[in-house]
Amino acid sequence: MDKITRKNSFGQWFSPINSHLFEEQVKTLKLDFYTKKLTTESFLKLFLFAQLQEIESLHALSDSLFNDQLQKEINLDSISISQLSRRLNGLNPDLFQRLFLDLVSQIHAKTHYTKLVMPLKIIDSSTLPLNLTNHRWAKFRKTKAGVKLHLRLVFMEKGISYPEKAIMTTAKEHDRNQLEIMADDKECMYVFDRGYLDYERFDRMTDDGFFFLTRLRKNAVIREVCDFKLPEGTTVLSDQMVIIGTIQNRAENYFRLLKVMDSKGNLLHLITNRFDLSAEEISEMYKSRWAIELFFKWIKQHLNIKKFYGQSDWAIQNKVFIVLIVFCLHVLAQIETKSKRKTLQISRYLRAALWKPAHIWLRKIEGKAIP
Structure with missing residues (x-):
């Protein structure tokens, strides 16, 4: 500067x-x-x-x-x-939106954002509540209105995190519908939560060369193919190659399933199409997903996004x-x-x-x- x-x-x-x-x-x-x-x-x-x-x-x-x-x-x-x-x-x-994207490109350039580095890109959304009386165009429940901010956050080393792509929709829009729009770069690792679960899209992402890491629901149907040996001292409970889904609705590709405990003692089932990283590396990558939760919390607390000045879209x-x-x-x-x-x-x-x-x-x- x-x-x-x-x-x-x-x-x-x-x-x-x-x-x-x-x-x-x-x-x-x-x-x-x-x-x-x-x-x-x-x-x-x-x-x-x-x-x-x-x-x-x-x-x-x-x-x-x-x-x-x-x-x-x-x-x-x-x-x-x-x-x-x-x-x-x-x-x-x-x-x-154009000015925002231009600033993002400046951040890319100044953080040595190159093809030599594979950053994590975290995808999530946050619903911003609106007054139903003044925003009927954004109605999504009987007594509620709102818009949804779909966001992709770049998480890199040295604690630098910043929004890279943002899409606004009404709160009715399901997160799954935005996954293909948000995942447009093959030179990164996408991390997202269970709201984006879609076996067919996971197959397409894998076939097209996109890497991802997400969490399965507890009731997901899984068929184990083989177990991977875990190193001593790891916090990961199990590491397996699996097929996910039922006979009627299942993914065609093999995926990697890790079972880990979070900081609150809850069992997490992590699914990814990366087989070249260690189980500990995969586990640490998923922990980075909290960066986007903290970002949403930060902007709502400190950037006055809860109160809007106008009523139109x-x-x-x-x-x-x-x-x-x-x-x-x-x-x-x-x-x-x-x-x-x-x-x-x-x-x-x-x-x-x-x-x-x-x-x-x-x-x-x-x-x-x-x-």
Whole structure:
């Protein structure tokens, strides 16, 4: 990250946003046609600011423009709640999805994401509840509404985890329907939970050269083919080659079944199509699945994703992708400064030094003394 800069901390944090891509998308999607006041750039900066400050409503966001420094940053001195609402509901979320994917590609490049490394990619989803009265288009139960965020998280060494692909659907959508969309890279190992169980898809993934690791249900029908010898001192209870499924509904390929105990003493049946790794390595890989659970918990707690500013499908998607952009910007700051600080600490320091010179924030997250 550029250490010699006259930017304030917010400007420095915002700088990885690809301005060329942004302008190209705004022009292609015609987002600033007939816009006199709240341009798309001002909108993006304002709503990134809202996420950083955990602002809970459009009323509070409109009032925040009383701040002179925020006015200067977004080139706007006031905005009505109705204008904010119209812009939020009318902006095509494709823009923010493209910006998110561009930031992901920057993280790939800066974490030496190459074909020489086979990272783990964890797939899972989280349902975000909505008020049924205001979001009838997202109804999925008699008294409930919601959307589902389907996510693929890259889990690499040195504790770096970041979202790589995100798809928004209504909460009715079953996880299994998204597996083939999420699994599109053969140079990795996919880890996912029982919600994605589908023997036919497991066969297709294996035949097409995709590697995966998941957990079987307790009542799954299994036929043992052979036992693999376990080394002494292993925590794995058994390691077998098996056929899964009944005669009417079974997988055609052979798979590897491991039985392990989790930290709470529960017996887990892990199934994979990898036979080249040790039983302990497979077991450790499955433990990494908790990274995506922690990610969902983190964004719900700290990035204000529980409360949405709008009621339309586009408004919900815009909010979610802006949240993912915020997280990626934190990760890029962490990588660029080689900081050992957690993303939560980086966010807190940024809020405290938002309009101060960037070097103050950079030195703080690097762990250096501020002169």
